[in-house]
Amino acid sequence: MKNHLKIVLVLYLIMTSCTSAQSLKTDVSNSNLIHPNLILTKEGVKTIRENLGTIPIFDNTLAKVKEEIDAEIEKGFDVPIPKDYSGGYTHSTHKKNYSLMQKAGMLYQILDDESYAKYVKDMLFEYARLYPTLPIHPKPRSYARGKLFWQCLNDSNWLVYTSQAYDCIYDYLTKEERTVLETDLFRPFANHISKDNPQFFNRVHNHSTWGNVAVGMIALVMEDDSLLQRALYGLKDVEIDKTLKDNDGGYINKDGKTGFFANLDEPFSPDGYYTEGPYYQRYAMYPFLIFAQALQNKKPDLKVLEYKDGVLLKGVNALLNLSNANGDFFLLNDSQKGMSYYNTSLVSAVDIAYHFGGNNPELLSIAKKQEEVTLDDSGLSVALGIKENRAIPFVKSSIELSDGANGDEGAVGILRSDDLELVFKYTAHGLSHGHYDKLSFALFENGDEIVQDYGMSRYVNIEQKGGGNYLKENKTWAKQSISHNTLVQNEMSHFNGKYDKGSQHHSESYLFSVENKNLQVASAKESNAYPGTTMHRTMVLIKDDKDSKPYILDILKVDSDKINQYDLPFYYLGQIMQTSFDYEKHDFPVVFGSKNGYQHLYKEAFGVSNDANMKLTWLLNNKFYSYSAVSSNEDEMILGRIGANDPEFNLRHEPTLILRRKNTKNTVFASIIESHGTYSPVSELALNAYSNIKNISVVHNDTDYTAVQYENNNGELKLFILSNREASTDKEHSLQIDENIISWTGAFILKEILTE
Amino acid sequence: MKNHLKIVLVLYLIMTSCTSAQSLKTDVSNSNLIHPNLILTKEGVKTIRENLGTIPIFDNTLAKVKEEIDAEIEKGFDVPIPKDYSGGYTHSTHKKNYSLMQKAGMLYQILDDESYAKYVKDMLFEYARLYPTLPIHPKPRSYARGKLFWQCLNDSNWLVYTSQAYDCIYDYLTKEERTVLETDLFRPFANHISKDNPQFFNRVHNHSTWGNVAVGMIALVMEDDSLLQRALYGLKDVEIDKTLKDNDGGYINKDGKTGFFANLDEPFSPDGYYTEGPYYQRYAMYPFLIFAQALQNKKPDLKVLEYKDGVLLKGVNALLNLSNANGDFFLLNDSQKGMSYYNTSLVSAVDIAYHFGGNNPELLSIAKKQEEVTLDDSGLSVALGIKENRAIPFVKSSIELSDGANGDEGAVGILRSDDLELVFKYTAHGLSHGHYDKLSFALFENGDEIVQDYGMSRYVNIEQKGGGNYLKENKTWAKQSISHNTLVQNEMSHFNGKYDKGSQHHSESYLFSVENKNLQVASAKESNAYPGTTMHRTMVLIKDDKDSKPYILDILKVDSDKINQYDLPFYYLGQIMQTSFDYEKHDFPVVFGSKNGYQHLYKEAFGVSNDANMKLTWLLNNKFYSYSAVSSNEDEMILGRIGANDPEFNLRHEPTLILRRKNTKNTVFASIIESHGTYSPVSELALNAYSNIKNISVVHNDTDYTAVQYENNNGELKLFILSNREASTDKEHSLQIDENIISWTGAFILKEILTE
Known part of the structure; x- marks a missing residue:
């Protein structure tokens, strides 16, 4: 039954890739259509389509994601009025939605099937309808309350993923549609997690890394340079009380450093160790790397991956070394047992580090264990590397x-x-x-x-x-x-x-x-x-x-x-x-x-x-x-x-x-x-x-x-x-x-x- | 390295089997040599030798046993003066020795290599030297103290295994050597666990099953019918106080039933459930089945496997059904967690049940999981069944x-x-x-x-x-x-x-x-x-x-x-x-x-x-x-x-x-x-x-x-x-x-x- 499904899908993928390869030429000739260019790129999509059906780890990931999204499209979605803490229905649903949109966006690009674009579009418009009506989230526990979620941190998660979905369907939307989304949803959303919450945005902390990256990602899609500057260097002209603390007892901003680059400077050591420990490094690596990937594609002059002697790529290596024989991270500081390099953010991290970091073949053995790749240019690189049998063991030494x-x-x-x-x-x-x-x-x-x-x-x-x-x-x-x-x-x-x-x-x-x-x-x-x-x-x-x-x-x-x-x-x-x-x-x-x-x-x-x-x-x-x-x-x-x-x-x-x-x-x-x-x-x-x-x-x-x-x-x-x-x-x-x-x-x- | 070893061994086995097949004809022509005939049979040995190198599960088991015994021969053995309870050195060593002798005996037969026979012989003579000097075991905790071990139960284990080893090298020994062993070791040993300890031997209990079988096995090898009768029907003319209890608080013998058949009658239900529960059933099945196999070979008229409507073979089926999805036995009564059908006695049980019980192909799937067979006629049957792809899943229903x-x-x-x-x-x-x-x-x-x-x-x-x-x-x-x-x-x-x-x-x-x-x-x-x-x-x-x-x-x-x-x-x-x-x-x-x-x-x-x-x-x-x-x-x-x-x-x-x-x-x-x-x-x-x-x-x-x-x-x-x-x-x-x-x-x- 499962194998049967796989065969059908692979056939479908091959057929699709043939027709797409043709239609691609027409697209490319239209120079106005430059999206996607954030995580997926036009060129990457072309190569992916050409290789589909021949790169097992990519094909399998794609098949799984397609199966998941098809089932969700069948079921329909919900955009509920925010109400709960973590684990509650509205929290879980909004969390699920951003992941679904991001995946559907990628499917649209890779499979060239408009039903996925429509799914993202419909959900985005539902959010654009809801968002302007939302007060601050009713649950009071956070030092920086979000609107969709109880804390700005989760709102930022939402925007980091949703920006990718928006990029994928950007050209599918009319200019008018984009205006509605940007006006009613994305800009006020970015402002809430930055301007309205400087105590969240202007810090050196994994929270603000997410905040910075969320604003940065949507800035890149909308090509809004002022927002991008805010993401990279923080909100300017904002005074924060240096003795303020967050819910965990940490200082909000004692040193006055702000923005994405400050967050890269401070918590990472030259060896790529993240001072909060591997559990939070795993959490922080995703925004760091996904934004780095986007910057690498759209602003290569910033040379973000070379920043601080390549600290982001070193960070991936450090993180893998901070895991035990099962791939579970060591318990340093606040950490939940069982978190491991099988986490999705490590799939991204490993793929990005491989793709942008010199194709280290040891990383391919980790990717093989993960049995999953990102559905983008990086994932393609990894899939091709594995296909060509280039994987060698990742040896963890002292x-x-x-x-x-x-x-x-x-x-x-x-x-x-x-x-x-x-x-x-x-x-x-x-x-x-x-x-x-x-x-x-x-x-x-x-x-x-x-x-x-x-x-x-x-x-x-x-x-x-x-x-x-x-x-x-x-x-x-x-x-x-x-x-x-x-x-x-x-x-x-x-x-x-x-x-x-x-x-x-x-x-x-x-x-x-x-x-x-x-x-x-x-x-x-x-x-x-x-x-x-x-x-x-x-x-x-x-x-x-x-x-x-x-x-x-x-x-x-x-x-x-x-x-x-x-x-x-x-x-x-x-x-x-x-x-x-x-x-x-x-x-x-x-x-x-x-x-x-x-x-x-x-x-x-x-x-x-x-x-x-x-x-x-x-x-x-x-x-x-x-x-x-x-x-x-x-x-x-x-x-x-x-x-x-x-x-x-x-x-x-x-x-x-x-x-x-x-x-x-x-x-x-x-x-x-x-x-x-x-x-x-x-x-x-x-x-x-x-x-x-x-x-x-x-x-x-x-x-x-x-x-x-x-x-x-x-x-x-x-x-x-x-x-x-x-x-x-x-x-x-x-x-x-x-x-x-x-x-x-x-x-x-x-x-x-x-x-x- | 490991594979290399395997290949060399398989080659060795094939070569050996060729030369052995020839030498076998000479042996068979000599009608005085009828051993082995207990668990391994002359005919079985012949067929095993013919198939070696083509029956992976048997070959692998043999390779492992050969590797183990070769290493032990290299190291040399010890026959220490008994001193410890379970887990102590002398206990573990005597326990290990009987297992080594049994395995070496089989290797001698299968590989036709006298160094294994010599190893068994040397150890047996060391025991024959020691045994007559031994008092009752110094540790006082048992209601029936052994000589090699603190309880007769373990002495019986020793004899059940050692009888098999003796059978394998019987023809390798001279008549004089056999006389020494039987006079100084086997007969007094059998008497100690029976005549000297009627409270142990004359019961319905897993302890006496071991005792009965130990005496029965050595009786079959020595062809001593009086001892065999004692094994099958108990010590006669012995009065035991019906209110006596053992260390665990169980009655020694309330009903006056004795001997192997009584032990088959009483604790097994018609469905093959053993009243003490699966943990002890597993323990008891080995002597029941190994003796049944020996009786089937030497005294087929007793039709022991048909006894009580085939209760012994039903017992194997019951026991497999009393295990969870991992093969671990359910915890009924005294049972240690983790005991499972991977235990050696279940390897024997499954192989014997397959060989003598109509070749149920479901049993082959259990044997495949066990990745091991007995190195005898039953194990050969299973190995051939697996080789011929006859295994089907063992389905455990309600x-x-x-x-x-x-x-x-x-x-x-x-x-x-x-x-x-x-x-x-x-x-x-x-x-x-x-x-x-x-x-x-x-x-x-x-x-x-x-x-x-x-x-x-x-x-x-x-x-x-x-x-x-x-x-x-x-x-x-x-x-x-x-x-x-x-x-x-x-x-x-x-x-x-x-x-x-x-x-x-x-x-x-x-x-x-x-x-x-x-x-x-x-x-x-x-x-x-x-x-x-x-x-x-x-x-x-x-x-x-x-x-x-x-x-x-x-x-x-x-x-x-x-x-x-x-x-x-x-x-x-x-x-x-x-x-x-x-x-x-x-x-x-x-x-x-x-x-x-x-x-x-x-x-x-x-x-x-x-x-x-x-x-x-x-x-x-x-x-x-x-x-x-x-x-x-x-x-x-x-x-x-x-x-x-x-x-x-x-x-x-x-x-x-x-x-x-x-x-x-x-x-x-x-x-x-x-x-x-x-x-x-x-x-x-x-x-x-x-x-x-x-x-x-x-x-x-x-x-x-x-x-x-x-x-x-x-x-x-x-x-x-x-x-x-x-x-x-x-x-x-x-x-x-x-x-x-x-x-x-x-x-x-x-x-x-x-x-x-």
Whole structure:
């Protein structure tokens, strides 16, 4: 049935493309008809039509889109009076409509079938009828309320897509029709999201990127240069109170920078990392790239893709590198789990980056996984590349991506070895979507999260959960330091959970060394999160030999000018198999604290270290993991669980282990994380169910050097030494430990200690 | 690399098979050499050798086994002094050894390479050296302690496999060598698990099935008829105390039945259902079938596969039907999650059933999924069937499988429609592995558990968790009624949790009607779980039309001779999205009770019904589910979680919703369970996030009839009526509800009510 449909469609496409190729000549001869020229181009349409039926990934995408739009045309559309928050009917319908118009516009161009143009036209006129009657959207929650949607952000989404549809049917409309649409709909629409809402439009933020691009896209279609200037450089002569904040607590515009180029300058680092993190980078990439594509077509002199040394194309590469083995993005700052490079905006991003960025054949392998291309010139390029078998694997290696407009505001370090992927965060704050989690990390194995970052507390577009918007637990739990795998001092969040402070600082990359695949080191320092305290964390991914599994050595050196209590949470996912320490389960879970996220944690059990080490072994997805940490006699171990003070069951009730060290000034937390075994519920065999680490200890710690020694079950003793103040690769060091003098070159050494 | 290896191996196999075919003639001419004749036969070996290299599934299995055994031969073996419980080194090693010997024996026969025979011989002699020195196994926990293992059960496993290995190399050994092995190892071994442990050997239980078969297999190889009689009919002249119980609380031998045939008679119903449930059926099937295969080869006159109307072959079919869409077995009684028809014993079962049971081509599709066959005559048959493209899909439909030796002790009803699979349990107790969960159910969608049965509290072979054995929470939690989706009266388990009582009774199937695929009904009664109370539960799987998703109507009618408190737990898995009722979360989780499983539950929140209905919507695996139940003003809703009084984190902290109805004699619990929507974290679209059920009510309830009416969001009103006392399909009924008189034929009717 499905195959049958496909064959019929392909035949139809071939026939259409023949007749179209002929009619195209007539069109082209009429020099007044220059549309489309935004995303699709006249020339592109011609080439697409010539290739239809021979480019499987494009043909399949087209068939799917055609099937979808045909069904929608059959059903008819609705342009309801705006009423709901995200997830509600009017919200979803307007959201759906812009996507339908954009797709129908493309179908019109590619298939040369006027029923699609008519569909877009009818819907646009319905909007042109409705729009002038609309007051501000009735829902009051946004700092910048839209008209079709509760926030200008969504109105901007609408215009970015609809501009493309308008471009596609521009020549199908009469001049009079265009005048009506532009007068009643597009110009007032563009003005509402810009002039009427400068606090939204004149910012450096993903919101205003959408706003800028929306105005820019419609400006390009209407060839309105004044609007285009507004898009590129912001509203002029508008004063915004610099202390104003948005709903998420982010500053509206502290620095006075505005417009598309400012949004390109600021949040992207020279490596293409977007300071809010990959979840929002994915969201922001679409407008950035779609507008870049349009500018490339219509204003090539602006050389937007070469701007800031090609930062937009680097951004695509950064984003792909910020995904795990399944293509899911790492959870940095506000992010919903499961967002991945299968998202439509990444389909655009990959296709545009391929088409305009030198045809990198690695991108073709991502496109093949996506099984979809954009129905435009970029998508055609990709489809042709795949057809010609030019795809090669996109290899994700260890990589450090700098943060900050100039790349000097910390970084994200990603260490990869075999199936393990470790994400270590030492970035700037990440604007209003930032979390208070300096030097935190998360660990994945083969795409599964093993030691988790909670992500955000939000069920995007699920209306039952707070209208699909951020839940209050996002602020009280998900952003707080204790919800992350990082150090918490005296039960306070980093920067005391204050955005004003957090956004002024960033961690510092100390070193990132991944040339030796068997000894990869990422090290970073943070000295502002707690005034008077410095944290220096070093994460080492070690592979002893080619047959053994890699493991992680984690060394967190803390130095303070006063005595503190330190909590180091470890958010393992799965079921406890065994602990090396004794613990007492409470009769019932006890709420851990009253604020800074502690109010959302239950203490389930409590233990005190009775050994120089503590070990937790757990089972997840039929794999055995262990966490072996240096502990002292006074360390407390708290087995906890998320879920306290959660009146609407918004939180996931997942476990944690917190190592608490009291009355301490300077200390080192050192541990090893292993994935060491497997279980099969089918054969019921447990392989390597036990940790391979016999012991671990800190054998030296001062201002200059920290040294950690560990022994495995084969009796192999290893010593890792880090120079704490000198990261250069050619500096020579020497350190005496016990009777041995160890000398080496470079910031660190991992050495096997031979024992008698 | 891997492919390369395969090609080399196939070439090797072809070459070997050519030379072997020649040498075979010489062998056959020597009439003294009659081995192997147990599982592999001389004739089978000949045909296998002729076909090698042309039967992919067999060749691949052989290649894998060869690779495994070659690596093990390279490594060398260990026969350690027994010491550990399950999961420990000596346990795992002896377990591994018998499997290695069995495989090496087959390789010797198939590949005609003496290095495999030598490997088996060397290991056997190591065992023959060790065995006479062994005392009873040092670990004391079993009611029947073995010598190699902590329980005779595992010793029996060893002998079942090792007998096959012995048969394979029988002719490779000299008579003197065989005498040593039989005198020092096999006969004393067989005696220990039979004569020395009659409480283990003379039972009707999966343990003694293994024991009987172990003795039977070695008897067949050694051609020892007296031992064979012991295997088939039990130890004679042994008196066992009829009130004795085993570790699991099951009677050792209440009825005095013994031997292999008794074990075939008793636990299997005429439909092939094994009363302990599929998890143990899977375990028991291997010895049943492997011995049946051996008997078929050596004692065809016993016609073991025709015994009890072919119950063993029916058992294979029953077992396959007791698996979900992924092939995982339903959780009936003690069962570990994840056990499936991919287990090796099912590979044997499917292959034997195919070979000896009339070459059912549906079984070939299961074998294809298993990607593995047994390396014997049965496996060859399957491989040839697959090669000849005879496989057709194994279609699992709705089915009722009777329980009890005569099929009159209740049943399991499985209702299937689209992706939904509902398992409804109204069986007998299930021997010592039974749970106290009369009329309980579980729901799966496309292989995922949606409304769960907890399964057992045990991590099989994971040494860290109680030596891999049953944990104490299995008795205090997993077996108790409150841990299941069934009714609990006055916080007491069914039969007060007493095996003596529970094992005397069974539920009664009332009706099972699945001819109409859009209206499938399973209904059963239980009148012994609580003396003076009868429960009558009816589960209806309804599909309104071909485009809509099926849903479940659940009607549980309770009648008692006194006033009680009723709890109906609902073990949904996933995250709460919304409830229709208000609830108050407790400041901290409160332990629910002190016994009967309640001590393991936390109350997290509490609500009182303020409406005639209560609804819970939850999200699991990106699907939306709803539970809509009739409630009264006094019903309490408890949102709970497993995990209280669990000092070693043995339990999974999963949620439940308990509907509590107090001070009630007779009542009806009526509800609808839907799978209605989906969420994509990639597109962030929520489709059909809301339940389609507007309301549900009980409109009639008396001794004769129960009627439930419900309305969906389209305003369609439906009425389901059940005749409570007359299940016949041709009986005519008539009932007045409000002004309408409804007449129908058969035990039930589902009727759309037309409203003005």
